Amino acid sequence: MGWTRKILRVDLTNGTCKSEPLNMEWAQQYLGQRGLATKYFVSEVDPKVDPLSPANKLIMTTGPLTGTAASTGGRYSVVTKGALTGAIACSNSGGFFGAELKFAGWDMIIFEGKSPKPVYLSIENDKAELKDASHLWGKTTWQTEEIIKKTHQDPQIRVCSIGRAGENGVLYACIVNDLHRAAGRSGVGAVMGSKNLKAVAVRGTLGVSGIKDFKAFLAATAAGKKVLAENAVTGQGLPKYGTQVLMNVINEIGALPTRNHRDVQFEEASKISAEAMYEKRPTDGKTHLVTNAACFGCTIACGRISRIDETHFSVVNKPEYWGASGGLEYEAAWALGAANGVGDLEALQFANMICNEDGMDPISFGATVGAAMELYELGILKKEDIGMEAPFGSAKALCELAQMTAKGEGFGKELGLGSARLCAKHGRPELSMGVKQQEFPAYDSRGIQGMGLAYATSNRGACHLRGYTVASEVLGIPVKTDPLVTEGKAALVKAFQDATAVFDSSGLCIFTSFAWGLPDIQPQIAAACEGDWSLEKLNEVGERIWNLERQFNLAAGFTAKDDDLPPRLKTEPAKTGPAKGLVNGIDKMKPEYYQLRGWDADGRPTGDTLKRLGL
Amino acid sequence: MRITFKLFASLQDYLPLEARAKNALSLDLPEGTTLGQVIERFGLPQKSCHLVLIDGRFVPPAERATCVLHDGETLAIWPPIAGG
Numbered sequence: 038m039g040w041t042r043k044i045l046r047v048d049l050t051n052g053t054c055k056s057e058p059l060n061m062e063w064a065q066q067y068l069g070q071r072g073l074a075t076k077y078f079v080s081e082v083d084p085k086v087d088p089l090s091p092a093n094k095l096i097m098t099t100g101p102l103t104g105t106a107a108s109t110g111g112r113y114s115v116v117t118k119g120a121l122t123g124a125i126a127c128s129n130s131g132g133f134f135g136a137e138l139k140f141a142g143w144d145m146i147i148f149e150g151k152s153p154k155p156v157y158l159s160i161e162n163d164k165a166e167l168k169d170a171s172h173l174w175g176k177t178t179w180q181t182e183e184i185i186k187k188t189h190q191d192p193q194i195r196v197c198s199i200g201r202a203g204e205n206g207v208l209y210a211c212i213v214n215d216l217h218r219a220a221g222r223s224g225v226g227a228v229m230g231s232k233n234l235k236a237v238a239v240r241g242t243l244g245v246s247g248i249k250d251f252k253a254f255l256a257a258t259a260a261g262k263k264v265l266a267e268n269a270v271t272g273q274g275l276p277k278y279g280t281q282v283l284m285n286v287i288n289e290i291g292a293l294p295t296r297n298h299r300d301v302q303f304e305e306a307s308k309i310s311a312e313a314m315y316e317k318r319p320t321d322g323k324t325h326l327v328t329n330a331a332c333f334g335c336t337i338a339c340g341r342i343s344r345i346d347e348t349h350f351s352v353v354n355k356p357e358y359w360g361a362s363g364g365l366e367y368e369a370a371w372a373l374g375a376a377n378g379v380g381d382l383e384a385l386q387f388a389n390m391i392c393n394e395d396g397m398d399p400i401s402f403g404a405t406v407g408a409a410m411e412l413y414e415l416g417i418l419k420k421e422d423i424g425m426e427a428p429f430g431s432a433k434a435l436c437e438l439a440q441m442t443a444k445g446e447g448f449g450k451e452l453g454l455g456s457a458r459l460c461a462k463h464g465r466p467e468l469s470m471g472v473k474q475q476e477f478p479a480y481d482s483r484g485i486q487g488m489g490l491a492y493a494t495s496n497r498g499a500c501h502l503r504g505y506t507v508a509s510e511v512l513g514i515p516v517k518t519d520p521l522v523t524e525g526k527a528a529l530v531k532a533f534q535d536a537t538a539v540f541d542s543s544g545l546c547i548f549t550s551f552a553w554g555l556p557d558i559q560p561q562i563a564a565a566c567e568g569d570w571s572l573e574k575l576n577e578v579g580e581r582i583w584n585l586e587r588q589f590n591l592a593a594g595f596t597a598k599d600d601d602l603p604p605r606l607k608t609e610p611a612k613t614g615p616a617k618g619l620v621n622g623i624d625k626m627k628p629e630y631y632q633l634r635g636w637d638a639d640g641r642p643t644g645d646t647l648k649r650l651g652l
Numbered sequence: 653m654r655i656t657f658k659l660f661a662s663l664q665d666y667l668p669l670e671a672r673a674k675n676a677l678s679l680d681l682p683e684g685t686t687l688g689q690v691i692e693r694f695g696l697p698q699k700s701c702h703l704v705l706i707d708g709r710f711v712p713p714a715e716r717a718t719c720v721l722h723d724g725e726t727l728a729i730w731p732p733i734a735g736g
Binding site for chain 2: 279
């Protein structure tokens with residue numbers, strides 16, 4: 038059946054943990070993970086709730102294929118109302134935590150209320166209890182994981198936790214599991230911190246039972262793995278070069294946002310690329326990259342494990358950072374690098390380690406630094422405001438600001454609120470490069486037109502992982518489309534968004550979609566889960582999830598005006614590259630997109646659409 | 653004419669050793685040289701020439717054999733890759 042059929046409800050205010058049966062009617066409509074948890078969330082939480090108030094809830098959720106033999110079946114998600122955005126948030130993470138939660142017998146954990154003191158949740162199969170976390174408060178995610186494992190005398194416990202960023206109210210704080218995987222975006226870690234919940238520690242020994250047709254499931258997952266292995270991207274490109282291989286491509290096509298989107302090409306892109314990770318350093322003769330790494334059950338293994346140069350200024354006399362650690366991935370390398378004009382690979386690795394260690398989304402952090410650097414260059418922020426010189430390109434400022442933000446020190450407090458609040462405070466709101474107060478990821482929508490629409494309409498604020506049309510527009514997956522035109526992009530964005538919602542609800546990693554389409558995961562879901570899981574139904578589930586999230590945001594107060602891009606992307610043409618002279622054509626694409634979605638001109642699902650989707 | 657020739661990811665092994673660090677090489681070519689001829693000269697496997705860009709613009713597979721290069725252009729090629 039895929040699901041364990043059990044939910045753990047944790048009342049933090051009263052310190053209780055209760056088991057509930059999973060709503061199987063909803064499971065048939067929303068599959069699991071992102072979809073099913075969102076259904077629970079919108080059914081229980083007032084859309085107008087303050088994200089950091091006890092009335093907000095936070096759900097950690099697995100999918101029906103999490104913990105199974107399906108390739109990449111180790112994903113879990115965190116669903117809440119985002120601290121950064123005020124919109125629905127759903128942040129997805131790999132590693133091993135999700136599978137362990139499933140092995141302990143739980144489909145999801147719903148946290149409600151607020152603990153009067155710091156606590157962590159300890160789960161050992163069906164035994165769940167809140168424990169005092171006073172001794173963990175103020176610790177990093179790395180320290181927290183180590184202490185919990187020692188306390189329980191069990192190195193196989195899996196831990197997700199917040200670092201000091203989540204405790205200090207950094208609005209883009211994330212939840213880190215397994216040292217360097219994270220439910221990264223929208224500030225889910227800030228919500229966790231607001232509840233005085235430091236960590237969740239899970240040990241599960243029950244395995245995953247109840248697969249509907251085990252023989253068919255093994256055949257379907259084996260067939261899927263064969264496709265991944267034989268595909269040049271998932272079988273060769275991603276394991277060898279990781280996501281960072283995109284740096285040179287996106288720069289070459291003129292869509293690498295540089296210096297807070299002032300430019301679309303970064304002259305030092307090659308120095309922070311996947312290829313650069315393989316170059317031997319003059320200082321120690323070692324490559325930056327140590328090895329690749331895989332999450333639970335993954336047969337792709339795109340993760341990067343790297344080692345910083347011990348002589349780099351950021352880690353002199355700091356041996357605690359000299360070991361192999363997670364990163365760099367493309368998004369982090371871009372946000373910490375090109376977004377603020379820094380081409381020092383070691384500095385990016387250091388800032389990335391701080392983000393992992395103290396639980397910050399490197400995309401929003403890096404992009405906020407980029408905005409601060411532009412305010413500095415414009416003379417709006419002074420040296421005395423920031424506490425240092427902070428021009429574009431300053432690796433020293435990047436490294437200092439990462440530590441200050443994580444610890445909530447000095448100007449770091451302002452940076453921790455994100456670029457929208459920072460730029461608004463200093464009278465230049467238009468310089469925040471994001472949508473719904475969430476910063477853009479690593480693709481400039483003047484050079485990749487469809488991404489402008491994907492960003493503008495993403496239910497969790499600017500994000501590439503809600504509809505990754507880059508796959509088609511740039512990489513030719515599944516078919517190549519022209520990144521410089523708006524024609525056809527409304528349908529492309531909708532198709533990517535709906536399909537992604539299904540992947541995110543299954544327990545599988547979205548990176549499988551570079552080789553798999555829905556027809557590849559459908560047999561795996563159908564063999565694992567009871568009920569009818571035809572391709573048609575999966576398509577409908579994806580669209581239903583998208584509209585459910587949309588309805589929450591509308592009820593929270595978002596309108597069609599929020600489905601928009603900053604003026605820079607609509608009025609300042611790209612200066613170089615193939616997109617030179619172009620702005621994003623969001624105003625052309627949006628009406629067609631609304632129409633295709635079955636929404637009215639104000640972006641509201643029509644009665645017919647809601648009825649068709651059973652909403 | 654002179655063009656800049658770039659090879660990335662696993663294709664960088666097809667560049668001369670001294671050009672690999674920068675993934676790029678300056679090439680002096682006779683007028684009228686096609687993209688397909690450059691691919692052939694460096695022995696690049698056709699199936700590995702997935703993303704073929706001239707000055708950042710994608711050249712579809714069907715046009716590569718006849719696509720004539722021009723002085724000052726940058727030809728960049730990647731095998732199938734992705735990220736996110």
